Amino acid sequence: MIRLDAHRPATFCDGTTRRDFLHAGAVAPLGLTLASANRARAAGNGTDNDTNCIMLFLVGGPSQLDTFDPKPKAPAEVRGPFTATKTNVSGMEISEIFPKTAKHADKFSIIRSVYHTAAAVHDTGHQMMQTGRLFAGGIEYPHVGCALGYLKGGRGELPPHVLLPKPIGRTGGNLPHGHGAGYLGKSHDPFILNADPNAPGFKVPDLLPPDYITGLRAERRQKFRDAVDGATATFEGSGAAKQLDDNFALAYKLMSSTKAREAFALDKESAKTRDRYGRTRFGQSCLMARRLIEAGVRFVTVNMFETVFDEVTWDIHGSKPFTDVQQMAREVVPNFDMAYTALLEDLADRGLLSNTMVVALGEFGRTPKINPAGGRDHHPGVWSILMGGGPIKGGMVVGESDELAYAPKTRPVTPGEVAATIYKGLGLDPHKELPGPQNRPIPLADFSVKPINELF
Amino acid sequence: MLLRTVLIAWLSVFATASVPAAELRVYPAEVLLSGPNRTQQLLAVDVDNERAIKDHPSDVSYKSSAGHVAKVDASGRVTAIGNGNAVITATVGTRTATAAVKVSGLDQPKEWSFQNHVLPVLTRTGCNSGACHGALAGKGGMKLSLRAYDPDSDWFVLTRQALARRVDLTKPAESLLLKKAARLMPHGGGTRIVEDDDNFTLLLEWIESGAKGPQANDAKLEHLEVFPTHALLKPKDQLRVTARAVYSDGSKEDVTGWAKFGSSEEQVAGVDEDGVVTVAGSGEAAITVSFGTMVSTLTVTSPFPNKAVLAASPRHNYIDEFVHKKLELLRLPPSAQCTDAEFARRAYLDTCGILPPPDEARAFLADTDPKKREKLIARLLDHPAFTDYWAYRWSEMLLVSSRKLPQPAMWAFYRKVRQSVADNLPWNQFAREVLTSSGSTFANGGGNYFVLHKDVSELAEATAITFLGTSVGCAKCHNHPLEKWTQDQYWAFANLFSRVGLKNGDRPGEVLVRSRLDGEALHPRTGVPVPPTPFDGKPLPLDSPIDRRTYFADWLTAPDNPYFARAIVNRVWRNFMGRGLVEAEDDMRVSNPPTNAELLDALAADFVKHKYDMKHLMRTILQSAAYQRSSQPTPENAADDRFYSRYLVRRLPAEVILDAYSDITHVPTQFNKMQSAAGDSVTATAIYPAGTRAIQLPDSLLLSRFLEAFGRAERVATCSCERTSDASVSQALHLNNGVTLNDKLRDAKSVVSTWIAAKLSDVAIVDRVFLAALTRLPTAEEKKRFVELLREAAMEGEQSHREAIEDFLWAVLTGREFLFNH
16 A cells, blocks of 8 residues: 555545556656666665665864863863773773763774864865865865765665755855765755754654645646656756756655655654653754664764854854853763764664764864863864774774874874775775766775775 | 957967967066076967967977076076076977066075065965964964964064074074975974975075065065966866066066966866966866965866857847857857747846736737837836845845844835835945944934944955955955955955944834944954055045045945946846856955956946946846847757856746745735744744735745745845755655645635636636746647646546646646746
8 A cells, every 4th residue: 555644544536556656756766867776776776785874973073182082191271171981992091071982982993093184164174074075176076975875876765865954054164065966966965854853743844745635646746747847958958957856756755655754753763762862953863864774775964063153062162152161061972972872772783783884073173272262173183083883893993193182193094084984884996986077087085095994 | 240250260279289370479578587596487378369279388499699698498497697688589380489588686685585485485385374384273383374474473483483493593404494394304294395496495595694584675566477367278288377476676576386276167177286287178267376465367268169159149239249259269159049938937037036927928929019028128127026026135135134133123124225126226325325324223224234243354244245245254364365365454444344333222122323433443463453445445544534434435336446346247147147257146256257257347337337227237138138048058058057158047036936836826925923033933923914925025034934945045144155046855845745835726715716616628727827837838739738637637526626727737836947947
């Protein structure tokens, strides 16, 4: 039985089971062009057990010193107010304000020597950490998850890459943040939830048709729409017009797929599970990420915050409208600590961690010396990120920063290398070439950029 | 005649591929070597029509007429030998070209200037970049100013800090500056210069001669020349670029080796760090050259691989002369002209934000007057909807909203904008009235501009974006990396806005705006105010009693202001043509040049000449053949998205779609819920009576899932980027399942009910839907198909018939032909 609404059987005039609507929805598979469907076929689209990835983007740029690279021996104005704590991996210490994370250190590794050399504004880091590159010369590069989606397509009716809950908004630089498909074209953009999964009575906006739009009508509407749209060639060259049609195709897919709808239905989770992730926008987004991966989504990006201006975030300048170190420890850290560990545990319990990478990263670190406002400013000189799950080894520390957590001391790692590592973890050749603008081949990561091989 | 000239020019372009026929030229043609340490790189280039078409890096020989004055090596580098004049002759095959060389100052001691030599070396090698010592906190204990915006402190840091070990005057070669940079000792930043290369030697000689800092009589950089400035090339061609600094003392210096190069369009042409351009594709790219605080560009044009270019495309006014000139150069044949139906639809939408009402559309299509397009343009410019549409646009630009303004203030601001549009107030007058507003913000709405931007920096930056179309925010903290604006200029500009006084009025939320006689914006580095100065304008003495706002408005609206008219002309052009001559519309800067600079200049000049008359500007654009072109691409121009070879397809704005839904279904949208400014609560409001159109809203806080999904601007930040026209799945889901369109269709008072009650035939219904939504009648095939589908549904009963009509209307209203302007 085709159901447009998960709670109610669809009403059909003839009362019989009809598959027409589903077929109609299947005509244009889900933001997939025929070419990418063909590419996907090689990967056994629909049933493969390829590695997935959840990228938790810690918008604002967490302080390396107050998170995963504590320096208890540094001067007070550098080490900050918190001390280090042991983890369940001997020799690995993190900041004491992450008690839950400390108990799961065997599930992830810390890379303590990530740095970038572009301007110290949020936007550049967002670009580089999500795409591996800094945008220049009018070229926008694709998000790692969009490149994956381009190469492998979606599993069944689900989009390959979902972005929760919203794209990163204004962070001061007025530059693109790199959450889209860039030169691959908007057809390969992620599906964006655009809603707060922690809101009371949360539903994906407009995912379900109103009850008076029966399967029959929905099918007819699409048929009519195709008939009108077949009329003119004007739009053939227009990417925006093509995108409209792709979006309608994906919308039909989502509407008509029980599996897709259920993946977003957080109310199917027990109150206990929901509490475990934390009743925050980020916590519930992490829970939804797990549901989506379970349902077959390949890549989920979770933005911890939408902006750095009107929220308490990792952007701890100390002065208004920003957060200070203490506020971060009180509000931001527990939110992360709870959701991140619940996600790792939950994935492990369900046997999903072995083929799902979980990376948690921000766009840069913070200045080692605490500023007069009790905060720390932007510092792309060095920071720490977490990677685990899938083929990534846990319990390792890769690279180290200097005594003041000011610059990498050993094994400096660039954003490009982080991206190459994710590609490798996803089972892709990091130097596989994609068709760039005007069909100029562009490798996933530049040929000189190598993955962090010790993590595998 | 024009056609013939162009044709000949083209033939010669083709010819150069095999037989060089164009003029050989040497750049720079006049070489000035004013000092013992100066050299100049020459370029030998074929030039046609003032555009470089071929570089001769190696198949050229150089000869100096006076070896005792200047010598030239095989690569074309000229070195001074003795004071005097010489002529360098370049020979390529049988052709020759010359450069005149003047050498002077060889009797002066060889001296490197801190400001004009040492700092450029540190900038070029990246030492003072944001990633290295230019970072806010410096690096490794040494902090230089980002790209050398603060020479005094840089000199102090290099010669005085760290126990003065960085520069060792007694043993210059032991200076840390050299040893670190050349990595003769450990350096976190790696090897920045190579021992004994030119830069190394320069730094060493500077130290040897006493490491002097900035001097009061230092020659000031006044201008940056780039050779050549225009190039016409084809893919895989290469071209060298030379940059020359022009100083206030009249001296000139080859700075190619210290300049930074970048490309606006890597897909068309890239450039390496030595300034060698390589063409990659077709189109136009701006190669940006920056040195010191100056930025200049070279335009590289790479024609599309089309043979035929000269189509019989009409020219209606001067716009077409400039557009055609560009299309001819790029070998982009324009599409044919649009039909009357297409013209009517787009002209209504672009001018008034509404679809042509069906009866007006019918009358227009039936009219046989050859001047009917001109007459329609005249009607539209006086249409009541014109005021709604443009009042909305300018309100959005000025951030009119109850987000930060109390209701009475917001209404006063909106009324001010709306009345100005209704009166067709000249743009210079409008700008002046807003920027010099005084008195109660409830009475004189323009004053709310100052309430929205209370902070002096915010006010200065918002004013630059709004009225000059350019962002200067970067220069607040350091010299602008992409523009010529320095931090000093920023604070001189900001100081123009430092004397705006705000105090509370008698009524709640009322603010009284006035010009004050005191108040200064302090330069954060020096702690003292800088005399208020408009960009490239004359400074106003700090003690001048002249009202600073008036002084700024005078400068802004002066006919020779180089930014003001261009900024608004570009915004209006974008509204009608789908892409700004400069894109984004408010990102005008040297390093982001217009796609047709001559056209932008001509439009701005014409606008000023017609006393900043907005309707004149709009009429001129609407009447041009460029505006009236079909949106159907041809195989030859399909790749063009910026030179106006066809009308550019774009999605309708959110408000326009919503209003069109109301008009076509006869069911108005209700705006009866307001979001709080923080977006965390919703309250009912009865301010907006039934029938209020989305485009008539003065506020951006009315709750509308539709407007949100389709990218309404929030009116928080002055930026055209606030409004988005991207398609998203959320929009598709909302059109499918959301209440906006579905509720209108099934409303008991909807047009569907009217048609059914009037027993309209299916044929008539199909005709009406097409005409109302698409401004055209269905094709015979479409008509047959839809009538049949409706008839089929009718056989299953009345309810089924009605639903089918709704579904048909839904399909038309969600299709691309409806949602896009084309």
